[in-house]
Amino acid sequence: MxxxxxxxxxxxxxxxxxxxxxxxxxxxxxxxxxxxxxxxxxxxxxxxxxxxxxxxxxxxxxxxxxxxxxxxxxxxxxxxxxxxxxSGLNGQSLSIANGLEIGEFFDGETGHWNKQHYPASFAIEQPDTLQNKEFHSLLQSCMKKFPPLWVSAFTMKHIDGESTETICSELNLTPSNFWVIMHRSKVQLRSYLQKNWI
Structure with missing residues (x-):
């Protein structure tokens, strides 16, 4: 029973x-x-x-x-x-390459790229780029240059597909800090890929 x-x-x-x-x-x-x-x-x-x-x-x-x-x-x-x-990194200054401010890359109202900083085409024909070993290796090389907090947030969002709420809770971030990290990591990633992939 x-x-x-x-x-x-x-x-x-x-x-x-x-x-x-x-x-x-x-x-x-x-x-x-x-x-x-x-x-x-x-x-x-x-x-x-x-x-x-x-x-x-x-x-x-x-x-x-x-x-x-x-x-x-x-x-x-x-x-x-x-x-x-x-831990202890979320209060640090979140600088980006070349001393440019985030507003120079993104429209303040829409959050989209400004035209002069719009990412160039990667000319990739494979449907699933993340499965490409060379691209994955390049992505990991770029992410090694990120601060640890950025790596954690970026991985949780774009590799694990976690929600913003989960990431903010797990990493003790405010939503605005999270989005600044996402924007800045994407700016650096874009710059790195344009120099090393295209």
């Missing part, structure tokens, strides 16, 4: 911790590498994910797959890294 605290876990969603390393380690490692750009840290995060999952076995309700559940745990650990890297 089940009590009200028992959770029904479908047979297809039962946990099998003894298989996690073989089934999910490579996927989780690749997921972490894309977001933290440090292979040793990524390995540590995957190990911490497995340990954290073992400590929370009783919390798994079977509403998602093991892979999804483990990825969610890893994602929270990556957010912890972002918070640690960005």
């Amino acid at each position: 089940r009590t009200k605290n028992d959770h029904f876990i479908p047979a297809s969603n039962k946990l099998e911790p003894h298989l996690w390393v073989n089934q999910y380690a490579d996927y989780l490692f690749a997921y972490a590498c894309l977001r933290v750009e440090d292979k040793e840290l990524a390995k540590d995060l995957v190990q911490e994910t497995f340990l954290g999952a073992l400590e929370r076995l009783e919390k798994f309700k079977g509403l998602c797959s093991e892979k999804t559940w483990l990825t969610a745990i890893l994602k929270n650990k990556i957010f912890d890294v972002y918070r640690k890297r960005s």
